[in-house]
Amino acid sequence: xxxxxxxxxxxxxxxxxxxxxxxxxxxxxxxxxxxxxxxxxxxxxxxxxxxxxxxxxxxxxxxxxxxxxxxxxxxxxxxxxxxxxxxxxxxxxxxxxxxxxxxxxxxxxxxxxxxxxxxxxxxxxxxxxxxxxxxxxxxxxxxxxxxxxxxxxxxxxxxxxxxxxxxxxxxxxxxxxxxxxxxxxxxxxxxxxxxxxxxxxxxxxxxxxxxxxxxxxxxxxxxxxxxxxxxxxxxxxxxxxxxxxxxxxxxxxxxxxxxxxxxxxxxxxxxxxxxxxxxxxxxx
DNA sequence: ACGATTATTGCGTTCTT
DNA sequence: AAGAAAACAATAATCGT
Numbered sequence: 271x272x273x274x275x276x277x278x279x280x281x282x283x284x285x286x287x288x289x290x291x292x293x294x295x296x297x298x299x300x301x302x303x304x305x306x307x308x309x310x311x312x313x314x315x316x317x318x319x320x321x322x323x324x325x326x327x328x329x330x331x332x333x334x335x336x337x338x339x340x341x342x343x344x345x346x347x348x349x350x351x352x353x354x355x356x357x358x359x360x361x362x363x364x365x366x367x368x369x370x371x372x373x374x375x376x377x378x379x380x381x382x383x384x385x386x387x388x389x390x391x392x393x394x395x396x397x398x399x400x401x402x403x404x405x406x407x408x409x410x411x412x413x414x415x416x417x418x419x420x421x422x423x424x425x426x427x428x429x430x431x432x433x434x435x436x437x438x439x440x441x442x443x444x445x446x447x448x449x450x451x452x453x454x455x456x457x458x459x460x461x462x463x464x465x466x467x468x469x470x471x472x473x474x475x476x477x478x479x480x481x482x483x484x485x486x487x488x489x490x491x492x493x494x495x496x497x498x499x500x501x502x503x504x505x506x507x508x509x510x511x512x513x514x515x516x517x518x519x520x521x522x523x524x525x526x527x528x529x530x531x532x533x534x535x536x537x538x539x540x541x542x543x544x545x546x547x548x549x550x551x552x553x554x
Numbered sequence: 555a556c557g558a559t560t561a562t563t564g565c566g567t568t569c570t571t
Numbered sequence: 572a573a574g575a576a577a578a579c580a581a582t583a584a585t586c587g588t
Contacts, residue, residue, distance in 0.1 A: 505564070505582095507565085538565080538566090539566045540572095541567080541574090541575095542564085542565060542566080544573065545565090545574090
């Protein structure tokens, strides 16, 4: 696939293939095969047919409308009938809209809770949280998927079940931005009872993933408490702090563990663990 | 009152020992 | 493999319109 003229690399643009070295246009394709519109959703498979899909609208923008233009004159009686039909059609649609939204969101919440192996109490609370958001009109202009994910994340926060936002995003059908805006709205307008996350909340799960002894975990817990009370971890990622405490505790217990392993577990960099470990040492 | 811009600080990268 | 430092990005605060 080199250039026939100079043998250089060939770069394929939308409609033509060009040699990067000599600029020779190797082939032209008059048909632009890309999507008609800019894709706002990276993994959407948008083709050139059909109406644009809108995730933020409950029906993805595909609902039926009874139009006004008739094409021909209609009698006054028929006009009044059409007005009535439009009104009733819209009313019926509005109610089914909320119902369908709720059904869709609940299905999504069930899926999330299931793949994340969370208890059913989380599922139920997430669903009712979503319903609250819905009745407070928080959904308009925001994505349903984002709210479903945010409801699950928020429930974990209120129940002190240690899950990071990233962990939810990984399995959610929403981007991190969507989850964030939805969660912010939830937090602001519903006043969630969430405090700052303590690093200790992550310890049990990380300890078992790391396969360290219970004594190591409890030692790590002491480190975490000391660190929190010294105010040294204010604003720091609690997940990373938990990983650092575990590393320090395991290291002192003579468990051959690498900073890298602890860091990967908490989805932070090796340096974050390293610097927090140093914080533990200075606090003592 | 809102929006933009700046400043602070944690975080990840790269280089070094 | 662990530590050090310059560069980065996100968030919070301040200023200007």
